[in-house]
Amino acid sequence: MKILITGATSGIGRATANLLATKNHHLILTGRRQEKLEKLKRQLENEHEILVDILTFDVRNVEEVETALNFLPDQKIDVLVNNAGLAKGFSEIHEGNLQHWEQMIDTNIKGLLYVSRIVSKWMVKNKSGQIINICSVAGKEPYPNGNVYCATKHAVDALTKTMRIDLHKYNIRVGQVSPGHVEETEFALVRFDGDEERSKIYEDFQPLKSSDVAEIIEFMISRPPHVNIQDVDVFGTQQATATIVDRSGK
Ligand code: NDP
Ligand code: 8X3
Numbered sequence: 078m079k080i081l082i083t084g085a086t087s088g089i090g091r092a093t094a095n096l097l098a099t100k101n102h103h104l105i106l107t108g109r110r111q112e113k114l115e116k117l118k119r120q121l122e123n124e125h126e127i128l129v130d131i132l133t134f135d136v137r138n139v140e141e142v143e144t145a146l147n148f149l150p151d152q153k154i155d156v157l158v159n160n161a162g163l164a165k166g167f168s169e170i171h172e173g174n175l176q177h178w179e180q181m182i183d184t185n186i187k188g189l190l191y192v193s194r195i196v197s198k199w200m201v202k203n204k205s206g207q208i209i210n211i212c213s214v215a216g217k218e219p220y221p222n223g224n225v226y227c228a229t230k231h232a233v234d235a236l237t238k239t240m241r242i243d244l245h246k247y248n249i250r251v252g253q254v255s256p257g258h259v260e261e262t263e264f265a266l267v268r269f270d271g272d273e274e275r276s277k278i279y280e281d282f283q284p285l286k287s288s289d290v291a292e293i294i295e296f297m298i299s300r301p302p303h304v305n306i307q308d309v310d311v312f313g314t315q316q317a318t319a320t321i322v323d324r325s326g327k
Contacts, residue, residue, distance in 0.1 A: 080298070081105040081154045083136060083192055084161030086113035088262030089211060092287035093158060093294050098125045100295065105149070107132045108161070136161050136188025137180075143195065152199045156298055159189045160211040162233075164226040164268040178225045185229035189236065197240070200249050207250040209297055210237045211290075214257045217310065220319040226268075241307060250305040254293050257312035257319070258284035281324040282315040 080097055084090040086108035094106055098121045106129060108114055114131040121129045132148070134141040162185045165177035193208060200206030215223055216230030233253065241251040258279060265276035290311070297306045315323040 078155040078298070079103045079105065079153060080156040080158065081107065081196065082158040082160055083107045083188075085117065086110045088264060089256075089259060089287045089290045090158070090160040091117060092261065092291040093160065094121065094129075096288065096291040096295050097298075098127055098129075100299070101125065101127055103128045103130075105130045105132060105154070107134060107136075107145070109133065109135050136192060137183040139191050142188075142191040146192070146195045153203055154196050154199060154206065156207045156209065157193065157196045157200075158209045158211070158294060159192060159233075161188060162211060162229075164215075164223075164264065165270075166225075167222045167268060169222060170224050173225060181225050181229050185226075186232045186236075189233065193236075193240065197244060197249070201244070201247045204248050206248075207298065208240060208244070208252075209294055210240075210251075210253040212237065212253040212255040212308075214255060214310070214312070214319045216255055218319040223319070237308070241305075245305075252297055252306045252308060254290055254297075254309045254311065256285055256290050257316045258322070259287055259290055260284045261287040281326055282313065282322055283327045284313040284316065285311065 080102045082090050082093055085094045085106035094104055094117060097104060104127065106114055106117060111133040114133060118129040118131050121127060132145040134145040136142060163181065165180050166174050189210065210233050212233045213230040215227045216234040219227045237251060237253040244251055260279045265278050269275040293309050293311060300306060
């Protein structure tokens, strides 16, 4: 299958690329950091007998998205994993940073839409395909200081459901994974603007690993064509809700 993963330069996206490569899929990996994409392509093509294409673009820029995707030769994608996304900041609403808000809204909502609009059009034409959005517990439960990030992920939750309604009649599967905390990602470092001390949020409990989420994505993809997994809420065992975490040690 030909599988496009946005945000494959690190974290969940990269772990998903690594796992799907072992299943001999043709991968199209995207992100803004070209060097990381090139390194991953070299690694995966050396380790597996697969084709890896890379596309470097910012999902927030509609022209870049269109140019990059239209560069693909045959307008056929079997699976789209809408993973690129981020949180920026952690403050109460009256102290919010406008740039952070815009970056989250533009990436998590508009970027996902720009990519999905093009790829879903191809899927409708081909009468087949699957879209998997990476949502979050933040898309299900608002939590203190999460305001705009939670709002963007609630939007992803609504988009997964509405895309499913729009696309099911074209034989297109749509679902999402909604994880709690996931380590082996740059998520916390990005949220806290590279502040390594503040980013140490996984030291006193065992969260999910990026490979755990990758396995769920692979499971959703490998179901028989008549099965559509619509949503998977998943947490590390020590995390019960967005805010209730057993931080007594790993
Ligand atoms: P990472 O920061 O490790 O990965 C984020 C990926 O998104 C990177 O590959 C990054 O690539 C890409 N990305 C970010 N902004 C853009 C952009 N403007 N254009 C193109 N690509 C972009 O974090 P995660 O792996 O954790 O995040 C993946 C998804 O999982 C996100 O949607 C996140 O919200 C979600 N999630 C994460 C959880 C966690 O606890 N880690 C829990 C629940 C959901 P590059 O910088 O090269 O552009
Ligand atoms: C990432 C998990 O709890 O930081 O979506 O929102 S959380």
